[in-house]
Amino acid sequence: MSTILDVANVSKSFPSGGILSRNTVDAVVGADFQIEEDRPEIFTIVGESGSGKTTLARMILGLEAPSSGEVQFRGEPVSTSLGGRQRRAFMKAVQPVFQNPFEAFNPLKRVDRYIASTATAFRDLKGRKAVDEAMDEALVSVGLSLAEVRGRFPHELSGGQLQRAAIARALVCKPDLLVADEPVSMVDASLRMAIVNLLRSLRDDLGVSVIYITHDLATAYYISDRIIIMQKGRVVEMGPARAVLDDPQHPYSRLLKASVLSLDNPGGGDLTPARDLIAASDDVLARAGQSRLVDIGDGRRVRQYG
Amino acid sequence: MSDPILTVEGLKAYYRVGQFGKNLDIRAVDDVTMQIERGEIYGIAGESSSGKTSLIKVLAAAIRPPLQVIDGSVRYDFGGRIIDPTKASKAELAEIRWKHLSYIMQGSMSVLNPVRRIEQTFRDFAQRPLGLSGAAFRARVEEHLDHLKLPTSVLRSYPHELSGGMRQRVTIGLATVCRPEFMIADEPTTALDVVVQKEVLSLLRTVQQEMGASIIFVTHDMSVHANMTDRIGIVYAGRLVEEGPTRTLFTQPKHPYTAHLVASLPMIGDTRPRPALEGRPPSLADPPKGCRFHPRCPMATEICSREVPPLESVGDRHRSACWHADEVRPLVEPAFDKAAGGVRA
Known part of the structure; x- marks a missing residue:
């Protein structure tokens, strides 16, 4: 069994304040996990805004250099300063899907042209027919077809369709890993599950691993195999998704779970915020300096303080 | 009153x-x-x-x-x-x-x-x-x-x-x-x-x-x-398609669109596959004839593409605009009925 992605003790801090200021903000502190080659999975990173989940994703994509630690892809370091050929091989294997498809696509460019340019850049395709076939194959796997998309501009597609086209664009170069940063938060309610179900079928049918970044615990529970929960840059709990979310151990994970609006009693709305958990998670955050992740069995790890 | x-x-x-x-x-x-x-x-x-x-x-x-x-x-x-x-x-x-x-x-x-x-x-x-x-x-x-x-x-x-x-x-x-x-x-x-x-x-x-x-x-x-x-009105393509007390809409939706919206909500502790609705909302400049939901509706019949269904009472303070309102069932059995002590079967 080989490791496809190895995030080894990665940290990132940004300078804050003016150019002469020495203050730094720790966006990610000591993230550490691996994704295996021959076991496609949906690996979910959960956190609120400011938890560092997008910074972590950008480091995995090689768009941001870690301050310390290293991200390795198939044993090769992922770096922002890779040479052309290495960079291209990496981009072919690891593809991003962004939050807002209307921003990801150039509004003045036809959707199919964008997919075609990805296809020609990363696949050794000869001739227009081969490119069309590759595009159609990718579009069919997300429930669209080339005939539906060809010649259309982004504004002519619905948000759900466009997000699927964005996923098709990523799939056209046959990647091993998709990094999807909040792929459903801009998509309408009735179309959201179509995207979520699609991510699931990518794993099951095409064998693509997905790093799914979200703030929504309910969809995370629905599709994830493994999950990590981040609080202000630190991973506070990780493990098999169902086990972690059924019985979270860390105060912050418990707070997140308690804050999910329940559907147990529609119309009877219990909105009391979990004050004790808010206090408990603020308390551990203040003591985060002397903390470490501790194994608690069943592949689960929880941050402990002391 | x-x-x-x-x-x-x-x-x-x-x-x-x-x-x-x-x-x-x-x-x-x-x-x-x-x-x-x-x-x-x-x-x-x-x-x-x-x-x-x-x-x-x-x-x-x-x-x-x-x-x-x-x-x-x-x-x-x-x-x-x-x-x-x-x-x-x-x-x-x-x-x-x-x-x-x-x-x-x-x-x-x-x-x-x-x-x-x-x-x-x-x-x-x-x-x-x-x-x-x-x-x-x-x-x-x-x-x-x-x-x-x-x-x-x-x-x-x-x-x-x-x-x-x-x-x-x-x-x-x-x-x-x-x-x-x-x-x-x-x-x-x-x-x-x-x-x-x-x-x-x-x-x-x-x-x-x-x-x-x-x-x-x-x-x-x-x-x-x-x-x-307390109550919800569901709007689809410019029309009110269903309206009723919140609990009723979640447990007994009488419009296929509502039934879909409710069923597509994932919950922690529940991994049953959730259905996704195909298609896209219609353009408001040129909405479909008849019921505006019919091109995406799994229950649509001939009348749906011809005539606009009126918003009619289907229960206590509950109105629905669907020709087949009687036949609409929740798509996924509501799990919360057990939790809430089986209120409204």
Whole structure:
């Protein structure tokens, strides 16, 4: 069994304040996990805004250099300063899907042209027919077809369709890993599950691993195999998704779970915020300096303080 | 005995745009009839471009061309004072704004003036309706913020100095300082994190209950509706397709679109496959004939593509616009009936 992605003790801090200021903000502190080659999975990173989940994703994509630690892809370091050929091989294997498809696509460019340019850049395709076939194959796997998309501009597609086209664009170069940063938060309610179900079928049918970044615990529970929960840059709990979310151990994970609006009693709305958990998670955050992740069995790890 | 604060009858509001010498109507609000009772939270659910924002614009008397009211009436009853925002004069509207009718908008950053301290924003909005002098006004605002358990120090801050959750709480403070009878909340918590979202919703509900105000609460997030609202109206392509008490809509939806919205909500502790709805919402410039949902509806028959189903009563305070309302069943067995002690089989 080989490791496809190895995030080894990665940290990132940004300078804050003016150019002469020495203050730094720790966006990610000591993230550490691996994704295996021959076991496609949906690996979910959960956190609120400011938890560092997008910074972590950008480091995995090689768009941001870690301050310390290293991200390795198939044993090769992922770096922002890779040479052309290495960079291209990496981009072919690891593809991003962004939050807002209307921003990801150039509004003045036809959707199919964008997919075609990805296809020609990363696949050794000869001739227009081969490119069309590759595009159609990718579009069919997300429930669209080339005939539906060809010649259309982004504004002519619905948000759900466009997000699927964005996923098709990523799939056209046959990647091993998709990094999807909040792929459903801009998509309408009735179309959201179509995207979520699609991510699931990518794993099951095409064998693509997905790093799914979200703030929504309910969809995370629905599709994830493994999950990590981040609080202000630190991973506070990780493990098999169902086990972690059924019985979270860390105060912050418990707070997140308690804050999910329940559907147990529609119309009877219990909105009391979990004050004790808010206090408990603020308390551990203040003591985060002397903390470490501790194994608690069943592949689960929880941050402990002391 | 019903005592509606707002009665909407047969309201049609279109965006009328001239294109190449031809008039094109975008039917954003098409034949909406509804009533909102005193002291209730009425939820409006629908996806983007379903016309929910246009409906609110009409109700809030923020009608700007090309949006036009084509037909129908809107009637507010503020303690005997009857007003129709579609016909009222500017002076009349200025009198009811903030005092009787206020709004809580989605982007708190664009509601609060970025170059003015919160206190000045309060003055801009609320001093005239309250009719108080400087010191008395300041005392009143401080008392109100105190009551909402917000620190009065926010009055000295600029909007960018506050967190998103605090800003949204300030806008709730702003909308409630004149104790209005009717509030319109448009996606007030959409941009917030889950923990903060729950706190803000809880604050809004507490204030509403104390004041006995009515709220129209708009969001596409059905889990917010489940916890916040008393009744829900489901809007699809400019029409009200189903309306009923929140619990009824979640347990016994009578429109296929509602059934789908409810069934597609994933829950922690439940991994059953969730169905996804295919297709896309129709264009409001050229909506499908008959029932506007029929091209995406799994239950559609011939009549659905021919005739518009009327919004008819299907139960206690429950209306649905579907030719096959009797046959609609929940798509996924509601798991919450067990938890809630089997209320309503």
